[in-house]
Amino acid sequence: MHSNALQDKSVPSSPAPAEIPFLAQRVERYYRERAVNPVTGGHILKGRTPAEGDVLLTSNDYLSIACHPEIVEAQRRSLHDEGHGIPRSSVFVFGDSPLRSLEGEIAEASQAEDAIVTQSGWCANTGLLQSIASPETPVYIDMFAHMSLWEGVKSAGAPARPFRHNSVESLRKLIAKHGPGVVVVDSLYSTNGDVCPLREVIEAGREAGCVIVVDEAHSLGVYGGRGEGMVAELGLADQVHFRTASLSKAYAARGGLILCSARHAEYLRYQSLPAIFSSGLLPHEIAGLSATVRVISRERFRRDKVLRNAGALRARLRALGYEIGEDATQIIALVAGAEHLTIQLRDALEARGVFGSVFCDPATPRNRSLVRFTLNADLTAEDLERIAQVCAEVRSEVDIDQWPLPRAQRPQRMAA
Ligand SMILES: Cc1ncc(COP(=O)(O)O)c(C=O)c1O
Numbered sequence: 001m002h003s004n005a006l007q008d009k010s011v012p013s014s015p016a017p018a019e020i021p022f023l024a025q026r027v028e029r030y031y032r033e034r035a036v037n038p039v040t041g042g043h044i045l046k047g048r049t050p051a052e053g054d055v056l057l058t059s060n061d062y063l064s065i066a067c068h069p070e071i072v073e074a075q076r077r078s079l080h081d082e083g084h085g086i087p088r089s090s091v092f093v094f095g096d097s098p099l100r101s102l103e104g105e106i107a108e109a110s111q112a113e114d115a116i117v118t119q120s121g122w123c124a125n126t127g128l129l130q131s132i133a134s135p136e137t138p139v140y141i142d143m144f145a146h147m148s149l150w151e152g153v154k155s156a157g158a159p160a161r162p163f164r165h166n167s168v169e170s171l172r173k174l175i176a177k178h179g180p181g182v183v184v185v186d187s188l189y190s191t192n193g194d195v196c197p198l199r200e201v202i203e204a205g206r207e208a209g210c211v212i213v214v215d216e217a218h219s220l221g222v223y224g225g226r227g228e229g230m231v232a233e234l235g236l237a238d239q240v241h242f243r244t245a246s247l248s249k250a251y252a253a254r255g256g257l258i259l260c261s262a263r264h265a266e267y268l269r270y271q272s273l274p275a276i277f278s279s280g281l282l283p284h285e286i287a288g289l290s291a292t293v294r295v296i297s298r299e300r301f302r303r304d305k306v307l308r309n310a311g312a313l314r315a316r317l318r319a320l321g322y323e324i325g326e327d328a329t330q331i332i333a334l335v336a337g338a339e340h341l342t343i344q345l346r347d348a349l350e351a352r353g354v355f356g357s358v359f360c361d362p363a364t365p366r367n368r369s370l371v372r373f374t375l376n377a378d379l380t381a382e383d384l385e386r387i388a389q390v391c392a393e394v395r396s397e398v399d400i401d402q403w404p405l406p407r408a409q410r411p412q413r414m415a416a
Helices: 002-005 021-037 070-081 098-109 121-132 147-156 168-178 199-205 260-271 273-277 283-298 302-318 341-353 381-398 407-415
Strands: 114-117 139-141 160-161 181-187 209-217 241-245 256-260 331-337 357-359 369-374
Touching: 021 181, 070 168, 070 283, 098 114, 098 256, 098 283, 114 260, 114 273, 121 147, 121 181, 121 209, 121 241, 121 256, 121 260, 121 273, 139 147, 139 168, 147 181, 160 168, 168 199, 168 256, 181 199, 199 209, 256 260, 302 331, 302 381, 331 341, 341 357, 341 369, 341 381
Parallel strands: 139 160, 139 181, 181 209, 209 241
Antiparallel strands: 114 256, 241 256, 331 369, 357 369
16 A cells, blocks of 8 residues: 555655754755855756766776675575575574575685674774774774774764874874874775874874774775785784774675674674664575675686786876876875865766866865776776876866875975
8 A cells, every 4th residue: 555655656756844943044054055066056966977988987886796706606696595584683693594605705715813894894993993092092093994893982972083184193293192092094095095004103092002994995806915904914913903894895785894703793793783683684695795705706807907907007107297196096086175176076977987086175175086997807908098198188178287196295386
């Protein structure tokens, strides 16, 4: 009866409840500042819809495995055999189970003692920080750390002590002032592709007796011989208490991850609020992820290819005068700065069939909005050539000389 009513257009929908002033004000602000941009009249996050043949640099499927036949077949078989299984919170899963096997497989592939697979990277980060920090624990967090980490600090009621992006000096000063706590960084920053100086950050934290948390959402799967991520690649796995990740990047699925000691894993399974109060992954997602661990460990050529693609495009963009940072990662940010400049850049690229992702406040500081290119293993030499050509074409139209520079390069431009 309910679904018939929905289909029957002659049944009127209920009128919306009367507006309440405090909510009306917040919503009005969104419409005024975001939905209709006063300069362009458009929404900064809503560009064109890509057409056939356009180049998409918007996906986090870095290794191009979203349609991998082995992974799809594992999911198909699971769905066929057990449907959606028993939907429930993972707190009720113990003993031998596909979830525990998957956790063992990911831990082994990532050089960790144990692992917890969560519903998302957001749940991993919020659940972890809420379980390890408290109002008495200072949390030293890089200013560019992912929002889910900030949200975890907030939900712990812990005092956030943000340090300047990638500045070990700033981190050390804060630790000296506030004492031991939790140090929180991303290994590879999702908006601008910067790499964290992991060795130095970890050393600063360790010397002061801090717990170390590294979000590896964008490095797990892509870095390391078997895709174990940057921390393990650098031989630092035994110095980081918690490595977290989203499994919707190189793993191209839906889920999150915490890599840690077996003792901490047991604690988190029964402490993290998302682990207790939100339902776990479905059987076909777990089966698909198990296959994904095998594919990622085995198919090293995908890692090599995405990083080769990144190197080639970065070299072309640098030669064109784009300031894209020093690192060699698969995330390339064109930081236009003010939002109207980012919209202009997006429109110029999209008009020529190249699609990146727009990032703006609150994902970036207010005047450092950007178009992000995420590269993948399937991009061909022709695709890279086309992207470079388009970037060459739009270069003067979008006037890249007025874009903001990374802090380290500002004096050079002024001198020039
Ligand atoms: C660095 C980082 N951490 C955590 C997350 C959250 O992951 P998920 O999308 O699985 O919730 C993301 C995704 O945007 C991310 O980029």
